[in-house]
Amino acid sequence: xxxxxxxxxxxxxxxxxxxxxxATSEDITTRVNVYSPRNVYVAWAVPEGRVGLPGTNWDxxxxxxVKDPSDGSILFSTSxxxxxxxxxxxxxxxxxxxxxxGAYNFYIKGHQSLTRKLSNVSLPSGLSPxxxxxxxxxxTFGTVRLLAGDINGATTSPAVMGDDVINAxxxxxxxxxxxxxxxxxxxxxPNLNQDPVxxxxxxxxxxxxxxxxxxx
Amino acid sequence: MIKxxxxxxxxxxxSASFLxxxxxxxxxxxxxxxxxxxxxxxxxxxxxxxAELSMTVGSTTxxxxxxxxxxxxxxxxxxxxxxxxxxxxxxxxxxIQASSTGVDGALKGDSAGGYFVDYGATTPETWANTTxxxxxxxxxxxxxxxxxxxxxxxxxxxxxxxxxCFSLAPTTTAKTIVSVSSETPAEGDTFQLxxxxxxxxxxxxxxxxDWYTATTTLTAVQL
Numbered sequence: 001x002x003x004x005x006x007x008x009x010x011x012x013x014x015x016x017x018x019x020x021x022x023a024t025s026e027d028i029t030t031r032v033n034v035y036s037p038r039n040v041y042v043a044w045a046v047p048e049g050r051v052g053l054p055g056t057n058w059d060x061x062x063x064x065x066v067k068d069p070s071d072g073s074i075l076f077s078t079s080x081x082x083x084x085x086x087x088x089x090x091x092x093x094x095x096x097x098x099x100x101x102g103a104y105n106f107y108i109k110g111h112q113s114l115t116r117k118l119s120n121v122s123l124p125s126g127l128s129p130x131x132x133x134x135x136x137x138x139x140t141f142g143t144v145r146l147l148a149g150d151i152n153g154a155t156t157s158p159a160v161m162g163d164d165v166i167n168a169x170x171x172x173x174x175x176x177x178x179x180x181x182x183x184x185x186x187x188x189x190p191n192l193n194q195d196p197v198x199x200x201x202x203x204x205x206x207x208x209x210x211x212x213x214x215x216x
Numbered sequence: 217m218i219k220x221x222x223x224x225x226x227x228x229x230x231s232a233s234f235l236x237x238x239x240x241x242x243x244x245x246x247x248x249x250x251x252x253x254x255x256x257x258x259x260x261x262x263x264x265x266x267a268e269l270s271m272t273v274g275s276t277t278x279x280x281x282x283x284x285x286x287x288x289x290x291x292x293x294x295x296x297x298x299x300x301x302x303x304x305x306x307x308x309x310x311x312i313q314a315s316s317t318g319v320d321g322a323l324k325g326d327s328a329g330g331y332f333v334d335y336g337a338t339t340p341e342t343w344a345n346t347t348x349x350x351x352x353x354x355x356x357x358x359x360x361x362x363x364x365x366x367x368x369x370x371x372x373x374x375x376x377x378x379x380x381c382f383s384l385a386p387t388t389t390a391k392t393i394v395s396v397s398s399e400t401p402a403e404g405d406t407f408q409l410x411x412x413x414x415x416x417x418x419x420x421x422x423x424x425x426d427w428y429t430a431t432t433t434l435t436a437v438q439l
Contacts, residue, residue, distance in 0.1 A: 025271075028431070028432050035286060
């Protein structure tokens with residue numbers, strides 16, 4: 001709350017006498033953003049540790065969030081979960097409502113992984129790819145991976161898909177599923193590498209990321 | 217003979233003494249009465265309390281939300297509360313004026329050269345959107361919340377809802393939006409100052425993608 005109390009005396013003449021008037025003023029700035037519709041799609045988002053040849057087992061459930069770099073406020077978030085294909089892509093266009101001119105931080109959160117951030121991505125009008133294998137959204141395929149191990153919570157909506165930290169809760173879930181078979185390779189969330197069984201390989205991936213948190 | 221003269225003298229002396237005592241008693245009584253009836257001195261103490269005026273604006277920087285897609289159109293709104301306190305028994309008035317650097321509207325693009333067309337009404341009215349293909353709009357209005365007496369500003373006597381009392385923001389002459397002819401209570405008078413930007417679908421002239429900014433000056437004066 002701004003409180004201004006500036007008294008400005010102004011003398012004025014009225015017939016045969018003078019008067020003293022006090023006035024106070026404030027300048028008010030009003031702004032609005034006009035934007036062209038912007039769409040994005042996931043060019044690449046690759047979970048770490050998946051078995052098989054590159055580009056054959058990289059699918060993941062995910063959601064996107066867009067934040068203002070200046071204050072971290074959320075400008076846009078997908079309301080439902082989407083899925084990348086086995087090549088780590090999802091070419092479905094996401095319309096960014098209420099996101100205007102400027103550069104923004106983009107975040108992806110996978111159903112088995114921590115949040116990964118792309119910082120200060122400038123959005124031209126039209127369609128833009130998001131490449132989470134690069135730290136700066138450059139267009140070539142890179143080496144950045146989604147860190148595996150955040151497996152608590154349900155996977156029914158963005159709000160309940162993990163807590164973005166890998167800790168004892170995730171470890172407990174992993175231990176409770178250890179040595180369980182997963183013939184479809186995608187039924188059990190602790191099956192981090194998406195092979196047919198939850199085993200020490202998945203445990204190792206989780207332990208390697210223990211106490212890590214998602215990008216903010 | 218001598219004895220008679222002495223008796224007469226004594227008699228005179230006794231009479232004189234008696235009269236003297238009576239005189240003293242009467243004088244004392246009258247003197248006390250005179251003292252108690254003396255005129256009192258009146259001491260007048262005065263202190264002048266001059267009228268003052270303060271204006272509190274809830275937010276001097278506002279962003280109209282939501283952002284507006286330039287092609288399909290939409291409406292952005294922003295508002296803030298304004299509180300006026302004055303002890304001036306003649307009351308106060310509040311005026312508004314928008315700054316302008318050219319002939320375009322008050323809401324101008326920061327970098328792309330575009331602008332919003334000023335809202336069509338010069339006198340306050342219920343907001344009415346332009347329709348597809350028509351011009352954009354930028355206007356302001358007030359909604360009265362608590363005023364110590366009726367608003368005497370022309371056109372602003374009935375501003376009960378958010379849609380009421382919108383007009384263009386004047387750039388050449390300040391417009392009186394509140395005029396109250398009495399002092400305010402201790403908590404002051406409060407009203408809502410609101411701004412609205414609207415783009416209809418396929419607007420003409422086009423409103424390019426940009427941030428648009430308007431600066432308005434709100435002034436409160438004692439009457």
